Amino acid sequence: MRILVTGATGFIGNHLIPILLARGAEVIATYRNRDAALDRPWASAVTWRELDIFSPPDSPFEALGAPDRMIHLAWHGLPNYKDSFHLDKNLPADTFFLTRLMEGGLKHLLATGTCFEYGLQEGELSETMQADPNTVYGQAKLRLQQRLRDAAAGHGTVFQWARLFYTYGKGQNPNSLFAQLQTAIDNGEKTFNMSGGHQVRDYLPVEKLADALASIALQTEVTGIINVCSGRSLTVQELVEEYIRKQNATIDLNLGYYPYPDYEPFKFWGSTSKLERVYGN
Template identity: 50%
Template sequence: MKVLVTGATGFVGQHLIPQLLARGHTVTAVARNPSKARGFDWYEHVHFIACDIYQPRENVFQFFGLPDVVIHLAWEGLPNYKELFHFERNLFADYLFIKSLVEGGARHLLITGTCFEYGMRNGCLSEDMPSLPGNPYALAKDTLRKFVEVLPQKQDITFQWARLFYMYGNGQNQNSLIAQLDRAIDSGDPVFNMSGGEQLRDYLPVEDVATKLVNLMEHPQCTGIVNICSGEPISVRRLVEQHLAQRESHIRLNIGYYPYPDYEPMAFWGDAKKFSSITGER
């Protein structure tokens, strides 16, 4: 299939594209920075378009090569979850971009959402729960999903909303937990400051997230909200300890140095049954 990937050089996009290519798909990769894109091994094997997708243009769907599938990953300003620009600017820019693609003929949309759409809930989170977003980022994402669901062409579209849980791996934001830990290890720091670490979260390597997104795309009968998760909770402290063992590091953990984030519940993870029942993958 011909697949358009926005946010191609982002954390997920850079890992998604090699997997699409490996499965024989033709990829049009879109990002603003061609210099960054040239640094990836996949660059020579895709049709790369350097542009601002939010810039108004005629015939958007045709401009991007009439793809069979649109995988929309792009979203500005992360990980600043609390900033108002998520719904003051990003929401409407993304909606108009998606609307233009659909009006031009796009018929298969896979758009990434966030587990934060579930709000401040503890426990196992399943797709049939009502959304209760508690920060501007989650509110904007959840509203975008609802906007797309009421497009006049909705009945003719395969619409997959992939709710991403937590990820780690190469290319992650430098302020994320594992990236900070790696930096401390590489710098030879004797101590790593962290929270109490008792939070339960749902983590996957970003490569596994990319695999799940490709599998979801290849199963168009699986529509609506789909959790992209492991389905297995792990404490933040245990995740850190596992990473230290993998890195063979003896850095000392300063547990409880930071307070727990106020925009996350204490213990939550995804229900993976919907994804597994369709794709056969855990």
């Protein structure tokens, strides 16, 4: 089975590719920076294709190796969630590119969305809930999901939308919470500045997230929107303290140093009922 992966050299892609290879898939990986692509430990095990989503080839399905399935991770402009770039540039480019792939013959598409599609709703967030994004990023992702859903129905393409919650692990954005915490631990700092820590979030290690994406893409029974999350409702303070314990580290938390973000609900986590079906639970 040939699986095309965009965003292969990114944080999630770098963990996903080895899992797909281990499960017997023939992987076609895209890149924009050739040097960054060839620097990956699994670089020689995949087929590489250069791709600029903002200027795709005329016949992308054939040009990208006529894949049996596709996992679309690529998305530009993060972690700026409020920039109009998401609606003005990413949305039309992704819509055109992915629709052309389906028109060319792609029969199975897994694309990644975001918990930001739920907006400011609190509590356990389920795929059956009405999405109500309050950020430009969330709005762009939701519109893309809707457009791809309709296009897939018209072309007879299996469509899966992995709605990602928070993740952490090796290779993450250095400005993310756990990356900054790990840097502080590595530097032997005595205190770590953070928010009040009472907000509830849903974090999943990137290895488990990558495994979930591979498992979703390699089956066809569970389709549509699928939350990819832990289902755990823990405060950020609890998550940080848990991380510190696992690192066998000692560092004091300077709670309340940063204000709470104004674009997220205070308490939310994801329902894992559909993801559990993917795993047969």
